[in-house]
Amino acid sequence: MEVPLKSTHIPRATIQRLAVYVQVLETLVQEGELVISSDGLARACGVNPSQIRKDLAYFGEFGVRGVGYYVQDLLLAIKQSLGINRTWNVALVGVGNLGRALLRHGVFRRRGFILVGAFDCDPFKIGEEVAGLEVVCSRRLKDKVAELDIEIGMITTPADRAQRAANYLIEAGIRGIVNFAPARISAPDNVFVEYVDFMHHIFSVAFNISLSQTKIPS
Amino acid sequence: MEVPLKSTHIPRATIQRLAVYVQVLETLVQEGELVISSDGLARACGVNPSQIRKDLAYFGEFGVRGVGYYVQDLLLAIKQSLGINRTWNVALVGVGNLGRALLRHGVFRRRGFILVGAFDCDPFKIGEEVAGLEVVCSRRLKDKVAELDIEIGMITTPADRAQRAANYLIEAGIRGIVNFAPARISAPDNVFVEYVDFMHHIFSVAFNISLSQTKIPS
Numbered sequence: 001m002e003v004p005l006k007s008t009h010i011p012r013a014t015i016q017r018l019a020v021y022v023q024v025l026e027t028l029v030q031e032g033e034l035v036i037s038s039d040g041l042a043r044a045c046g047v048n049p050s051q052i053r054k055d056l057a058y059f060g061e062f063g064v065r066g067v068g069y070y071v072q073d074l075l076l077a078i079k080q081s082l083g084i085n086r087t088w089n090v091a092l093v094g095v096g097n098l099g100r101a102l103l104r105h106g107v108f109r110r111r112g113f114i115l116v117g118a119f120d121c122d123p124f125k126i127g128e129e130v131a132g133l134e135v136v137c138s139r140r141l142k143d144k145v146a147e148l149d150i151e152i153g154m155i156t157t158p159a160d161r162a163q164r165a166a167n168y169l170i171e172a173g174i175r176g177i178v179n180f181a182p183a184r185i186s187a188p189d190n191v192f193v194e195y196v197d198f199m200h201h202i203f204s205v206a207f208n209i210s211l212s213q214t215k216i217p218s
Numbered sequence: 219m220e221v222p223l224k225s226t227h228i229p230r231a232t233i234q235r236l237a238v239y240v241q242v243l244e245t246l247v248q249e250g251e252l253v254i255s256s257d258g259l260a261r262a263c264g265v266n267p268s269q270i271r272k273d274l275a276y277f278g279e280f281g282v283r284g285v286g287y288y289v290q291d292l293l294l295a296i297k298q299s300l301g302i303n304r305t306w307n308v309a310l311v312g313v314g315n316l317g318r319a320l321l322r323h324g325v326f327r328r329r330g331f332i333l334v335g336a337f338d339c340d341p342f343k344i345g346e347e348v349a350g351l352e353v354v355c356s357r358r359l360k361d362k363v364a365e366l367d368i369e370i371g372m373i374t375t376p377a378d379r380a381q382r383a384a385n386y387l388i389e390a391g392i393r394g395i396v397n398f399a400p401a402r403i404s405a406p407d408n409v410f411v412e413y414v415d416f417m418h419h420i421f422s423v424a425f426n427i428s429l430s431q432t433k434i435p436s
Contacts, residue, residue, distance in 0.1 A: 015425060016422075019418030019422075020418070023401070023402070023415075044402060045402065046402055108416075111417055151427060152420065152423055154420075159245075176427050178416075183245070184241070184262065184264055200234045200237030201396050202370065203233065203329075204233050205411075206300065206306055207300040208394065
């Protein structure tokens with residue numbers, strides 16, 4: 001099934017929600033659900049039904065009036081449109097606590113992102129085995145990226161080493177970076193950078209709690 | 219310095235960017251920078267200058283014409299407005315690989331979020347010490363939340379245990395949850411839930427790489 005994208009200008013917020021839809025739809029598939037109503041999907045995703053319809057409209061005509069969505073078809077179509085209906089080889093740079101946790105985290109492999117290389121600059125870490133991978137010196141990224149057909153890099157270094165890690169990845173010809181380090185990095189326009197920023201989520205929760213407390217006069 | 223919020227309806231996207239501004243401003247403070255131009259701050263944050271001016275306008279009048287922003291004042295004002303100019307006690311539920319990594323991650327404490335409790339249901343983990351904390355049975359959350367004055371919970375369980383962890387936290391009277399587990403959770407309206415979803419970032423990178431490749435005819 002080839003799903004032509006109706007538009008390649010998909011807003012960032014839509015892509016964020018699509019990741020949620022994928023997560024919810026995968027759970028439904030596991031639970032053996034064949035069909036879900038528009039309202040049911042919306043509720044499970046924590047989004048309003050009109051938003052879901054609008055988001056899915058970027059990918060063509062889904063949903064059958066009076067029935068809802070065919071879970072498996074919708075999941076496949078979204079994954080195909082997002083280019084995630086195949087596997088991607090990923091390199092992780094920075095084998096600290098967080099890096100180790102991510103190397104051992106099943107979620108990436110389950111979704112088709114295979115961590116095939118672990119890199120670090122620390123001579124005490126090089127050669128160590130983590131989650132079945134031998135830690136390799138970051139300077140060898142260029143060779144390894146070619147050898148292992150790596151397209152995406154994940155950075156889990158401390159903040160002050162994130163740019164250096166990014167430079168190694170960029171020089172190695174990587175096309176996308178997911179940065180978990182609490183630092184901004186610069187990269188050329190043809191390299192896509194995403195930030196996983198724990199802090200904005202916790203800031204947001206703290207901010208909402210503060211606001212709700214100031215509303216109640218003491 | 220008391221900064222009255224001009225508006226409490228601060229869009230979610232603004233809060234996300236404020237977290238970036240805080241990160242960049244804290245780096246500038248560490249580097250001893252006193253003043254930064256609007257353009258300089260915008261560049262460092264990866265945001266356009268008019269966006270920054272618009273975002274900061276929610277908090278009052280900042281920026282001095284011909285000078286820019288006073289780094290320390292701006293940082294304090296944002297933190298005060300977000301309610302993060304104080305410390306918050308945090309409980310972590312789910313002491314797996316990711317939970318351990320977060321317990322050992324310095325970023326939370328540095329930003330004022332103190333992990334004071336680690337909880338798990340696994341009898342083999344209970345009593346273990348991780349990052350200076352003794353792992354406590356999740357059923358004891360209610361007592362511990364009161365005893366340790368915990369306001370925020372972080373969930374790092376597997377997906378299928380996230381809701382149970384959330385239930386323990388909610389029953390314990392927690393006001394906000396940051397969920398790292400790849401699952402949606404339901405919570406009452408007075409509990410603020412944020413999702414840290416690694417996958418949408420990696421999906422987004424994969425999607426952008428796919429799109430850029432389809433643009434180049436082979």
